Amino acid sequence: MPAQADPPGPARVAALVLAATPIGDVRDASPRLVEELTTADVVAAEDTRRLRRLTDRLGVAVGGELVSYHEHNEASRTPELVERVAAGARVLLVTDAGMPSVSDPGFRLVEACVAADLPVTCVPGPSAVLMSLALSGLPVDRFCFEGFLPRKQGERERTLAALAQEPRTMVFFEAPHRLAATLGSMATTLGADRPAAVCRELTKTYEEVRRGPLSELVDWASGGVRGEITVVVAGRAATGPGDPAEVIPQVLERVAAGERLKDVCRDVAADTGLSARDLYEEALRARHP
Incomplete structure (x- = not known):
């Protein structure tokens, strides 16, 4: 009996396409990402040079027009890309790593396309948030993503104080040079014994996950940490029924x-x-x- 062919994918229609890119290992690039890169009418990239390095490693070339789309030009470029979709183009949006709009440019463009009643779809793929949750060893049945905390200590600790009673596992992004200070603020505000995990360089050669109470992680990070960082912190522990x-x-x-x-x-x-x-x-x- 002959093997059955895979069913055809959805028709290639005009739309804004959000596509996840590898967060480290290029082998995580999906076949759908490669297809969109080579066939989209417009590819909007957070950093066009980094995208070209990715396509070189994938052995493909961007098939359509390549434009930049980053935090410094998204306000001015968004109307242009919306017009392109409205005129029948398929516009692919990619960022340096992971899913567009998750602590990266993209939300403004999605919002504008939705407001214009234009199609928006997504090519799934690598996610530092979900991978960190899975590796943390902390409860993942309910969680919230808090992105980057404020850089100033006072603002950071006020933000964390508002999360002190949060029962869900919390996920944060952080820069390596601010990690020790952030963990210190977490220990002060959420409690030194609060379980947490620091995930760095996910999918890369020096991938590492450090788990333990916040106090121990502060000591570890004080020696200096490099790489892309995600911090996962347990929610407030249930203390038993009250009144x-x-x-x-x-x-x-x-x-x-x-x-x-x-x-x-x-x-x-x-x-x-x-x-x-x-x-x-x-x-x-x-x-x-």
């Missing part, structure tokens, strides 16, 4: 903002270990004393 009355103001505030009472009670119960039924009944008593 439902303590969280009722939070429940009622969310209900007043438009959420359903039952949904809010279920969500808060998952975070606190309290009974959703007890929360619901307490909220009803608070609303109708």
Whole structure:
């Protein structure tokens, strides 16, 4: 019996295409990325020189027009690229590594295309966020991505203080020369014993994952660390059920903002270990004393 051919992919129509590029190992480039690079009408790259180095290593050439799209020109270039898509072009957006718009240029262009009711699609691929989560050894059933923290210590610690009660695992990007200071702020604000992991140089030759309490990671990083850095920090540990009355103001505030009472009670119960039924009944008593 002859082998069945793969089903045809989607028709190549005018669209904005976000494509993930390797975060280290060029072998992680997907066949779809290669196809889009060689067939797109326009390729918008965060750094055109880095993209050319990638295509040289892949043994391919950009088939369409190559333009730059970075934080310094995205405001002026976005309308031009939206017009190209509206006129029927397939515009491929790539950044230096990983997925566009995740702490990289791209959101402004996606927002503009959505507002213009133009198609936006995505070529999946490498992600430092997801890879770090998977390697961290910390809970990954619920997580949040916080990007880069403020550079100034006071602003950084105020931001972290607002996250002190966050129950989900948190993911941050950080520059290597600021890592020790950031870990120190985390230890001060979130607690020296809070479990965490520092992932550096993912998929590269010197890939390393350091796991431990924040206090130990501060000592390790004080000697200097190089490479691309992602920090994963455990969320606030559950301390056991408390008094439902303590969280009722939070429940009622969310209900007043438009959420359903039952949904809010279920969500808060998952975070606190309290009974959703007890929360619901307490909220009803608070609303109708």
